[in-house]
Amino acid sequence: MRTRSGLYVFKSLAAGLLTSQMLFSLQIYAANHKLYERIKAMADAGYLVVPNEATAINLTGIDSAFYGALFFSLSVGAFLSLGALAGAWIWDRLGGRRRMVLNTLCLPWAACICAVNAKGFCPWITAVFLAAPAVTFGVAIRWMPAEGLDRRRLAAAVLPAAILAGMWLSQMDAHMMIDIRDGLLLSNSLGRNINDFYYRYTLYPAEVFKSMNQKLIKTVGFDAGVKPALQAEIEKRLVDFDYLKMRHPALCDLWIRQAGGLLVLEHDSKSVVQTPVQTFFSQTSRIIAEFSEKTDRWPFYRRFTLTSVLIGLPVLCYMGIYGTAAMIARTLKSRHASFWAAGVCLGAGVVLLAFFYASRPGDLDNDRIPDALGTSRPRNRVAALKTIARKNLEIADYPVYAGLLSSEHAVERYWLVKCLGVSRKPETLALIQNFLDDPQANVACMAFQALGRRGNSRSVEVIVSRIAGLRHGYVQWYAYRALRSLGWRPAILMQKSS
Numbered sequence: 001m002r003t004r005s006g007l008y009v010f011k012s013l014a015a016g017l018l019t020s021q022m023l024f025s026l027q028i029y030a031a032n033h034k035l036y037e038r039i040k041a042m043a044d045a046g047y048l049v050v051p052n053e054a055t056a057i058n059l060t061g062i063d064s065a066f067y068g069a070l071f072f073s074l075s076v077g078a079f080l081s082l083g084a085l086a087g088a089w090i091w092d093r094l095g096g097r098r099r100m101v102l103n104t105l106c107l108p109w110a111a112c113i114c115a116v117n118a119k120g121f122c123p124w125i126t127a128v129f130l131a132a133p134a135v136t137f138g139v140a141i142r143w144m145p146a147e148g149l150d151r152r153r154l155a156a157a158v159l160p161a162a163i164l165a166g167m168w169l170s171q172m173d174a175h176m177m178i179d180i181r182d183g184l185l186l187s188n189s190l191g192r193n194i195n196d197f198y199y200r201y202t203l204y205p206a207e208v209f210k211s212m213n214q215k216l217i218k219t220v221g222f223d224a225g226v227k228p229a230l231q232a233e234i235e236k237r238l239v240d241f242d243y244l245k246m247r248h249p250a251l252c253d254l255w256i257r258q259a260g261g262l263l264v265l266e267h268d269s270k271s272v273v274q275t276p277v278q279t280f281f282s283q284t285s286r287i288i289a290e291f292s293e294k295t296d297r298w299p300f301y302r303r304f305t306l307t308s309v310l311i312g313l314p315v316l317c318y319m320g321i322y323g324t325a326a327m328i329a330r331t332l333k334s335r336h337a338s339f340w341a342a343g344v345c346l347g348a349g350v351v352l353l354a355f356f357y358a359s360r361p362g363d364l365d366n367d368r369i370p371d372a373l374g375t376s377r378p379r380n381r382v383a384a385l386k387t388i389a390r391k392n393l394e395i396a397d398y399p400v401y402a403g404l405l406s407s408e409h410a411v412e413r414y415w416l417v418k419c420l421g422v423s424r425k426p427e428t429l430a431l432i433q434n435f436l437d438d439p440q441a442n443v444a445c446m447a448f449q450a451l452g453r454r455g456n457s458r459s460v461e462v463i464v465s466r467i468a469g470l471r472h473g474y475v476q477w478y479a480y481r482a483l484r485s486l487g488w489r490p491a492i493l494m495q496k497s498s
Helices: 008-043 053-059 062-094 099-116 123-143 151-169 176-185 187-200 205-209 226-239 275-284 284-295 297-333 338-361 365-372 380-390 397-405 412-420 426-435 441-454 461-466 473-485
Strands: 220-221 244-246 254-259 262-267 269-275
Touching: 008 053, 008 062, 008 123, 008 205, 008 297, 053 062, 053 473, 062 123, 062 187, 062 269, 062 284, 062 297, 062 441, 099 123, 099 176, 099 297, 099 461, 123 220, 123 365, 151 297, 151 338, 151 412, 176 187, 176 338, 187 441, 187 473, 220 226, 226 254, 262 365, 269 275, 269 284, 297 338, 365 380, 365 397, 365 441, 380 412, 412 426, 412 441, 426 441, 441 473, 461 473
Parallel strands: 220 244, 220 254
Antiparallel strands: 254 262, 262 269
């Protein structure tokens, strides 16, 4: 039964997003428990692990799975639901609900499902790709108003989106996402809460979709047939690639057995790479890269997620604003609700873009840096710091920078620490430690990265002494990466001997 309800878009998208959220939550809940078991086993074996046990225990909670799933629901789930809604609209308004048109519309959907499973069947993601569009499509067809195509209302909805997309694309470059974070998120309380939510809950849910080489810490185990001396040599080589030795096959990302003069590299009890022993030692990097590529089941899904973030989430936000404005206009008995909604969306998008453009600093000429650092305008100070960091200039050559060490602006502290990381003066090294406990996670992350970049081996002791007490997953991740860049090598009881 078809109805003239103007809420069919909201109903169908809500149904698709709720379906996605439920399925992603279940998947991430199971994956988080598996990750926690591996982390606990590594910690019990005596390794310094990330996340540490105090943080890892949070992975077992339902709230962690639910919040982690939100990112994928609002990106992948939104993109799938929007595609299904568009398909339902095309089938009804343009295709006359003919079966041939429906079959044609299903082809991209089927192609995506095949691509997701091209390197192995993925039940949870397949369930999302099947259920979210199907539910959205079904609800849309059930509640879609029984009316003809109104070209004016269609233009009112689509044209502002196209105009805004073109305007925002004009600002796209290598620094755009960082500038959005700096200008639109870290500059205000609401934005900081969104930023902090993202960095607190998305790191470990994404772990399941990473290739082996993208994971921070991996595990390796050896079959009993591999001689102890050979095991020791392989383990010593693999620790450079962040593989830690474990004993139980179920806890190992890589399991190695020997077959005559060959080493057989296995994953999930399946042979992945076979190589002569000597070739393994002479071409370890290539072989590990080959193992990572052959065990990576998620290349298409990662690309799909990125596309969803860039398209699905912005379109969902646009439709949310458009629908809300149109509903308010209809409540006020306006005859032109669609045009009022279009004006609101276009106006909001232009204002947001103008604010972003005004907050986006460009690189300065070197002779303008001292004045910019000393100005009372935060935008100019950030522009100077970004210029110093991007050009690898020496921050100590601009003594006025000392006034920014106690800045209340997170963006300024972030870029100041980045500048300290590229500094070559001994006196600036100690200043970095003042930011290791910064309440803003991005700043603390950059402080640990800066210590790693400076390359002073004495920073290893500083980082090791702090990493077990850190409570933020991303900060721990950066701290561990800094340790590795300083030449620190994981080993049993390393955290105790250090």
